[in-house]
Amino acid sequence: MFMFENTKLKKTLIGLSIAATTLLISGCVANNSKAIDGAIVYETKDGKYSSYHVNDQKVGNFNHFRKATDNELAAWNVDVMPDGTGLPMYDMHQGKPVLDENGKPKKAEGSVELGNELYDAQCLMCHGEFGTGGNGYPPLSMGDSSTESLKNQLLNPADEEPGIEAPRKTIGTYWPYASTLFSYIQDAMPFPHPKSLTNSETYAIAAYLLMENGVEVDGVELDEEYVMDREKYLKVKMPNEDGFYPVVDTKDPKQGIENMRVFLNDPKNYGTGTKCMTDCIKGKVPVLRIKNELNDFEPTPSTERSWKVAASQEVSPAENNYNTYCSACHANEAIGAPVVGDAGVWAEVLEKGIDSVYANGINGINAMPPKGGAMDLSDDDFKKMVDFMISASK
Numbered sequence: 001m002f003m004f005e006n007t008k009l010k011k012t013l014i015g016l017s018i019a020a021t022t023l024l025i026s027g028c029v030a031n032n033s034k035a036i037d038g039a040i041v042y043e044t045k046d047g048k049y050s051s052y053h054v055n056d057q058k059v060g061n062f063n064h065f066r067k068a069t070d071n072e073l074a075a076w077n078v079d080v081m082p083d084g085t086g087l088p089m090y091d092m093h094q095g096k097p098v099l100d101e102n103g104k105p106k107k108a109e110g111s112v113e114l115g116n117e118l119y120d121a122q123c124l125m126c127h128g129e130f131g132t133g134g135n136g137y138p139p140l141s142m143g144d145s146s147t148e149s150l151k152n153q154l155l156n157p158a159d160e161e162p163g164i165e166a167p168r169k170t171i172g173t174y175w176p177y178a179s180t181l182f183s184y185i186q187d188a189m190p191f192p193h194p195k196s197l198t199n200s201e202t203y204a205i206a207a208y209l210l211m212e213n214g215v216e217v218d219g220v221e222l223d224e225e226y227v228m229d230r231e232k233y234l235k236v237k238m239p240n241e242d243g244f245y246p247v248v249d250t251k252d253p254k255q256g257i258e259n260m261r262v263f264l265n266d267p268k269n270y271g272t273g274t275k276c277m278t279d280c281i282k283g284k285v286p287v288l289r290i291k292n293e294l295n296d297f298e299p300t301p302s303t304e305r306s307w308k309v310a311a312s313q314e315v316s317p318a319e320n321n322y323n324t325y326c327s328a329c330h331a332n333e334a335i336g337a338p339v340v341g342d343a344g345v346w347a348e349v350l351e352k353g354i355d356s357v358y359a360n361g362i363n364g365i366n367a368m369p370p371k372g373g374a375m376d377l378s379d380d381d382f383k384k385m386v387d388f389m390i391s392a393s394k
Contacts (some may be wrong), residue, residue, distance in 0.1 A: 071095035080176040084234040088199040109229035110204025122190040141212040147170030172213025178236040318388035325374040346393040
């Protein structure tokens with residue numbers, strides 16, 4: 001992901017054909033210095049990198065298409081860097097500023113009050129009231145921005161006293177940069193129709209969520225009347241900004257890649273380099289992604305890696321399949337699929353007869369793919385999953 005935060009590379013890719021871009025990207029795997037995922041760097045041998053074939057074709061300059069215009073680049077290049085680079089000054093459309101009634105660029109800004117209204121209309125259905133979570137989607141706020149709970153280590157639910165509160169990994173307690181909040185909302189939200197928000201609406205929702213997390217802006221507490229814009233957003237400092245390692249937010253993106261590569265290629269940072277299930281690590285247990293000043297964990301991290309299941313925690317295979325394959329759509333009324341738990345909706349579905357319901361699910365209907373994409377399930381297992389959904393909706 002780090003290799004594409006580069007305007008020159010973006011300009012190159014936007015002017016390439018799909019085939020040429022594929023060659024360019026796949027060719028990168030041969031450069032071991034950029035292999036930052038998977039922890040271990042393997043040597044390329046017999047045209048293969050581990051189990052994967054390497055493209056060894058020579059890639060020359062591609063000049064088959066025209067150069068992308070500044071507006072085309074501006075419309076595409078909307079990511080925001082941790083230092084605030086990329087935060088919009090104006091509302092934009094197709095790479096150009098939107099003009100107000102006076103013919104001047106319309107400043108991008110939004111109030112917490114507007115953000116609250118937008119959140120209730122487009123976000124609450126998944127993330128719950130005030131961002132506290134619900135419907136299977138993660139909580140965005142717990143009402144404060146204390147990082148103290150990040151020291152809590154979850155015990156196995158099957159233990160006699162699983163007890164301790166889970167780490168509260170919300171926007172205010174965990175996310176290191178406010179830029180992530182703006183970029184994620186603008187690029188991927190709301191879930192049913194992403195990229196539909198204006199820059200002003202994105203500022204408004206971000207401001208509302210920062211308020212709910214107790215994050216101040218330049219020492220100022222946010223309230224309903226607070227209006228967020230680029231200048232103010234640049235002053236946001238997240239409480240856990242210094243809580244991650246290795247450092248990837250570097251002035252030179254290549255250095256961030258190198259920091260990650262060096263870190264992941266030293267198994268001592270996360271284990272012994274040997275696969276195991278019990279007694280994996282002797283001595284101190286390393287904990288990834290949390291800096292040393294937070295290493296006073298409660299309870300002390302365990303070397304035990306075996307898995308226990310308590311009878312009270314067991315779920316049926318049908319329910320497990322539903323949670324795995326179907327809940328993303330059938331637990332979210334915004335998607336349009338029959339929501340599990342809505343007796344009225346499922347009564348209408350069943351009017352066509354259970355055999356038709358089975359057949360539509362197995363073969364696919366409307367936007368739903370065959371078996372909801374769970375093609376590894378047998379027809380019998382799929383029908384049992386449908387039966388569970390119907391039973392849970394009575």
